Amino acid sequence: MTTPKHLLDTQDWTVENIEALFNTADVMAQVLERTIKKVPALQGFTVGTLFFEPSTRTRLSFERAARAQSADVVSFAAGGSSLAKGESLKDTLKTLDAMQADLYVVRHAVAGVPHQLARWTDAAIVNAGDGRRAHPTQALLDAYTFRQRFPDGFAGKKLAIVGDIMHSRVARSNAELWTKLGAQVTLCGPRTLLPPELAGGRVSLTTDLCEAAEGAHAVMALRLQSERMGRGLLPSLAEYRARYCLTEEVMAGAHPDALVMHPGPLNRDVEISGALADGPQSVIEAQVKNGVSVRMAVLYTLLVGRR
Amino acid sequence: MNAGEMARALTRIAHEIIERNKGAENLALVGIHTRGVPLAERLAALIGRFEGVTPPLGKLDITLYRDDLSEIALQPVVRKTEVPFDVQGLRVVLCDDVLYTGRTARAALGALIDLGRPAVIQYAVLVDRGHRELPIRADFVGKNVPTSRSEVIKVKLHETDNTEAVELLEWA
Numbered sequence: 001m002t003t004p005k006h007l008l009d010t011q012d013w014t015v016e017n018i019e020a021l022f023n024t025a026d027v028m029a030q031v032l033e034r035t036i037k038k039v040p041a042l043q044g045f046t047v048g049t050l051f052f053e054p055s056t057r058t059r060l061s062f063e064r065a066a067r068a069q070s071a072d073v074v075s076f077a078a079g080g081s082s083l084a085k086g087e088s089l090k091d092t093l094k095t096l097d098a099m100q101a102d103l104y105v106v107r108h109a110v111a112g113v114p115h116q117l118a119r120w121t122d123a124a125i126v127n128a129g130d131g132r133r134a135h136p137t138q139a140l141l142d143a144y145t146f147r148q149r150f151p152d153g154f155a156g157k158k159l160a161i162v163g164d165i166m167h168s169r170v171a172r173s174n175a176e177l178w179t180k181l182g183a184q185v186t187l188c189g190p191r192t193l194l195p196p197e198l199a200g201g202r203v204s205l206t207t208d209l210c211e212a213a214e215g216a217h218a219v220m221a222l223r224l225q226s227e228r229m230g231r232g233l234l235p236s237l238a239e240y241r242a243r244y245c246l247t248e249e250v251m252a253g254a255h256p257d258a259l260v261m262h263p264g265p266l267n268r269d270v271e272i273s274g275a276l277a278d279g280p281q282s283v284i285e286a287q288v289k290n291g292v293s294v295r296m297a298v299l300y301t302l303l304v305g306r307r
Numbered sequence: 308m309n310a311g312e313m314a315r316a317l318t319r320i321a322h323e324i325i326e327r328n329k330g331a332e333n334l335a336l337v338g339i340h341t342r343g344v345p346l347a348e349r350l351a352a353l354i355g356r357f358e359g360v361t362p363p364l365g366k367l368d369i370t371l372y373r374d375d376l377s378e379i380a381l382q383p384v385v386r387k388t389e390v391p392f393d394v395q396g397l398r399v400v401l402c403d404d405v406l407y408t409g410r411t412a413r414a415a416l417g418a419l420i421d422l423g424r425p426a427v428i429q430y431a432v433l434v435d436r437g438h439r440e441l442p443i444r445a446d447f448v449g450k451n452v453p454t455s456r457s458e459v460i461k462v463k464l465h466e467t468d469n470t471e472a473v474e475l476l477e478w479a
Contacts, residue, residue: 020384027368027385036421041371069371300371304383 003305006118006125007298010136010177018181021297022144028296031068032289042071045303048101050076050093050117051128052108057264057288058128058137062105065295071303074099089113093120103303106130124302132167138263139173141294143181145287146218149259155182158255160212162244163222163271166193170263171222175203188212189244190234209244216254220261221246221272237270246272251281259283308450310471313433316449317346320431321353323447327429328398331358335394335425337365339403339415340386345466346433347402365390367401372414394423400447404462406432409443434473436460 001016010018031039047066051059059075066073076096096104103124106114111131118125129135143154150157159178165171165187175185179202187198188206199205206212213219224240234240251258260272260281268274277284308316328334331354338347344366355361368386401415412430419428431447436454452460454475461474 024385027371027387030387031371034421035423039371039421040417300385 003301005302005305006114006127007136007302008114008118008125008127009134010139010173010180013136015180017301018140018143018177021140021294021301022147024297024300025144025290025293028065028068028300029290029293031296032293038068038070040070041300042066042069042303045071045103046074046099046101047071047299048074048076048096048099048104048123049128050096050104050106050108052106052113053129055107055128057291058107059105061288061291062126062128062137062295062299064292065299068292068296069300071299074101089117090120093117097121097123103299126298126302129169132169132172134173134176135169135263136173136177137291137295137298138170139177140298141287141291142170142174142220142261142263143177144294145261145283145290146178146259148286148290149257149283150217153182154178157183157217158186158215159183160186160188160216160219160254161222162188162209162212162219162246164193164224165189165198165222166195168222170220172198174220179203183217186212186216190240192234209246209250210253213246213250213254213258216258218259218261219246219251219254220263221266222263223265223267224271241270245270246276248273248276248279251276261287264288308434308473313449313471313473316433317349318353320447320449321350321357324350324400324429324431325354325358327446331355331360331362333396333398333426334362335365335392335397335399336362337367337390337394337399337401337419339401339411340366340368342462342464342467343367343401343403345464346404346431347400348466350400350402350431363392365392365394367415367418369411369414369418372417374410374414388418388422390419390422394419394425396424396426398427398429399425400429400431402431404433404464405460406430406435406443406445406448407438407460409439409441412443412445413441433462434460 063073105126105128107128108130111133114125114127114130161171178185185203191207194205262284336347336351338344351362351364366389368388370383370385429446432445433449435448435451457478459476459478463470463472
């Protein structure tokens, strides 16, 4: 099995790579359960986190994942950096390269930036979200969380993703990964937020939430990304809530063991009912927790493969 | 070594472990993946037969603790560590098939100590082939086999290889 050099998209990783990654994440999860939540596996490696866009949970999750394996972390936030003084992205990367980072975790509002950075540096690149294009580690941790609850795998399973599909890199990456692993994916939202080009293969689209949730093994609600929206995409928040808020009534039509998922941060009682988010079907906390072990596995796989 | 010699060596080691630890009380065996695990299982069974008390058994993966990962594989497979008891205060015997440079033992000590603080850690190996790179020695040795660095010791066990032998091979 060839070790991928980067994690830019889940498309670049084979099913075999992904299964190996999940097995490594199982071990990492075990490490995080111990009294001493640290191993020396990445001692001597430096991980740079380059967040050109605000993030709390993803950045913290990666930093925790690096430190739990004894890697050093150099953090970069665009606000207050030399980028604000007019420095180019390439020159910023050169400065960071001089600090000899072995891997960069990159988030950027523009799609394709992590790919470009991968051409400019010898370090490994992990895409932590680029524009509305991809968020591979979120998709991996979502799939990993599902696999924990449904160990028999993805074949024949159905995932529904509901909400602002148009602006969601999470929806795109999840649809790609879950269908690759054998699941059927239904994307659901108002017509204005449902790009028709995403349909095809094992991915279908619908504007009817109950239809999307029918028989689903997992239903994932997405945050309404109002900061990315232009005007006129939604008639009103009240109407959106009435038609697309994930509730216990909607989940009644899903598979009896269906999981309720959300990549966070969540707006309670807008895209998901508070009761459902805190209820027994919810794996939202598990997603956050698994985020650290899956990212530990990503860093381990990319860095140890390069040593 | 053939199957009979291996069985006799393990029987002797089991007796030595009992002797050194004055019985099987407060004792635990931890096998290092891969072949250390079945060896630990066999030693635990022998101790159980001789003493009437079978020590608890753990399985240790040391991949995350190695300092020579790139030398063992391009992408080392990480396995689960399963030590289903508290090692605090126990007399733990680490078990492995071959003692060579000592780097596996060093990694195993790190991995075990991260799980708690055993009262004593001892080290049992089926074969000691020399060429230590670290100041480590085994407490219990099935057989000392003088080797050159160009040679390889291959331990084969029923549980992992469907055969039972210790072979000395020339490095290909």
